[in-house]
Amino acid sequence: MRERGTPDHWSAAKASQLGQPSRFKSPPLSPGNPAVARSGASGVSDTTETLSGTPAAQLASETTPAQQESQQAKISRMLLAWIVNPPPRLKRLYSSWQFWALVATVTTGGMGFIAVGLLLKLPAMPNCPSMFWPTASASMRLYCAQLAANKQTEKDLLEAIALVRSLPDDHPLREEINRQIEEWSEDILKLADRSFHAGKMDEAMATAKKIPSDVAAYTIVKQRMERWRSVWSKAEEIYRASEAQLRNSNWVQAFQVAARLQTVGNAYWQTTKFDELSNIIQASREDSDKLAQARSLTRRGGESNLEQALKIIQSIGSKSYIYQAGQKFIPEIGRKMLELAQSRVEQQELDKAIELARKIPAEAKMQAEVEDFVNLTQAQSIAKEGTSASVEAAIAQAQKISSERPLYQKAQDLVKFWQRELEDIARLEKARQLAGLGTVNDLTAAIAQAQLVPANNPRAVEAKTEIGRWQNQIQTMEDRPFLERAEQLAAIGDETSLQAAVYEVSRIAKGRSLYQEAQNKMGQWLAQIQRLQDQPYLDQARELARAGNLSEAIAMAQQIQPGRALSMDAQASISEWTGQMRAQQSWQEANQLATQGTPEALIAAIRQAQLVSRASALRAEVREAINQWSYQLLSMAQDRAAYDLQGAMNIAAQIPSGTGAYSDARAQLQNWQSTLNSSQTPESQSVAPSQEQVSGSGDVNAQ
DSSP states (O other): OOOTTSOSOOOHHHHHHHTOGGGSOOOOOOTTOTTSOOOOSSSHHHHHHHHHTSHHHHHHHHHSOTTOOOHHHHHHHHHHHHHHSOOHHHHGGGGOHHHHHHHHHHHHHHHHHHHHHHHHOOOOOOOGGGOOGGGOOHHHHHHHHHHHHTTOOHHHHHHHHHHHTTSOTTOTTHHHHHHHHHHHHHHHHHHHHHHHHTTOHHHHHHHHHTSOTTSTTHHHHHHHHHHHHHHHHHHHHHHHHHHHHHHTTOHHHHHHHHGGGGGSSOHIIIIIIHHHHHHHHHHHHHHHHHHHHHHHHHHHOSHHHHHHHHHHHHTSOTTSTTHHHHHHHHHHHHHHHHHHHHHHHHTTOHHHHHHHHTTSOGGGSOHHHHHHHHHHHHHHHHHTTOSHHHHHHHHHHHTTSOTTSTTHHHHHHHHHHHHHHHHHHHHHHHHHHHHTTOSHHHHHHHHHHHTTSOTTSTTHHHHHHHHHHHHHHHHHHHHHHHHHHHHHHHTTOSHHHHHHHHHHHTTSOTTSTTHHHHHHHHHHHHHHHHHHHHHHHHHHHHHHHHTTOHHHHHHHHTTSOTTSTTHHHHHHHHHHHHHHHHHHHHHHHHHHHHTTOSHHHHHHHHHHHTTSOTTSTTHHHHHHHHHHHHHHHHHHHHHHTTTOHHHHHHHHHTSOBTSTTHHHHHHHHHHHHHHHHHHSOTTGGGGSOOHHHHTOSOBTTOO
16 A cells, blocks of 8 residues: 555666666755764764765664674684684694794784675665665655656656655654755656746746645746746737737838737747747738739739739738738639630630639639630630531530529520531522522522521521622623623724723722722723834924924924823823923033133033933033133133232132043142242231132032
């Protein structure tokens, strides 16, 4: 039967460990401890007395006879008696110094051996795990409790307290026991405080509550637990306040509130939780920027922007404070993607529409609508093949959408549309069969059948296109004979045949299938008629021009009216002849001026001659005359230099560049200028010809 308040988990396996006092601190040895005997003299007896004062020594004295005689002591007494009363034969040895040296050695060694043996034969250490506690002494309990407390674990400290707290209050060791219980309670409280600072609040409180309430330190325990609750509550309040700022996207305020965690007085909240909250704030701020970017991309629209916006939103982690806002925004992105997919359908890009719709994520909560959209778009793609079978297949697929589905009404509208289309397909197929026969009557019947397709029906445009094609076939068959007869007449080539051909094609009315071809032919034949009529005038005008009668040639060519086939040729000839007349006039005027023979007249003649175009047939003659007149001017200048150097320089300076005498005139001017500079005073040099005059008045090749 186990005594109350004593540990029951001590086992034989722990006996070898707890029996080694070198692993634990020794029990306190103080003069005030009644369990400890005072020390005696130094030496072996001192050591023995000191050890006998421990609880272990007391236990040994209680279990070993105090007056038991050792075997070593008996041997020593017998040896001493033998030495005092030796046999006669040994008495001679007593007088030998070698004998007494041997005796001294043996005696000294024996006594040392005996002393060492006594020291080594100490009482055995107690085996606490196998102890029967109801009969254990108080010193034994205290000793084993100290061994347990030295491990400094919650369990062992509580076991140490349980071992000794059940002793009576008047026990001689009560003072020491109370002091140890106080110390062990504080050690337990320290362990709880470590858990508190490690963020294990529940564990800390549970540990502190295990300290017995009747110990003197329990008041400190209660105060410590109250302080823990206060610190923890304050830290949680700060954390929640920072989270509230986070939810409102107040990043700066959230961090300012979080910084207050560093002063709460708890290592876990000051480090781990503060770092955690700081990281959350930074991540939330980055996620807020992501959300803003996603919204901007969504506003821009377009497939790539919407897909990018969706990827950005999906990259926001579920623990982020922006996560819920991002999830709420996904349906808006999904709605825009579906709208864009619908526009693809309207543009007949059905495959692209289906591909885009399937990219709408489940988070958009549009699965039913997306599924219906894909099914209807696939049905439209099938119906686009245009056959009765494909349209019937499209109708069957659309009719699978039940009445509670979001796009049920749209599916029904498409079914009605395709049902009308089936009727149109049947009419058009019959019309095509009639038209395939190829006669005017068959084509007319085909047109009548196609006209049964109402204007607001799905195949109305197709029916109209077919009707137009068949009408063109009829018109071509009706008008082709007129065009063929006209071509036969025009092939003759005379004016009368061409006029007849024009009349034939004019019978093809505007708007008919061969009308444009008839007009093109008519234009060609009318141009042939105009050439036949106007060519004699142009030929006669050219003959007059070759004969030099330019004015008569121009008058003859002007009889060809603008807009006729040869009008452009006539105008080109008139422009050429007009130029020639102007060149002749300029040439005549230049010759008349040159006949006057003065420097001024020759210079004017050169300028007038320069008006003759380089393309004129007179250009060679004009060029020769200009060179001749330039030499005349140089000769006049040289003659005048004999009595009027300045006048000579003025004449030479006006000879144009490009004329035959220009280079000689420049050289002569340089000589005259040097002569003039050497003979004139500085004041009179101002009357010398200017550099512009020296450089010439113009270029004969300018025209």
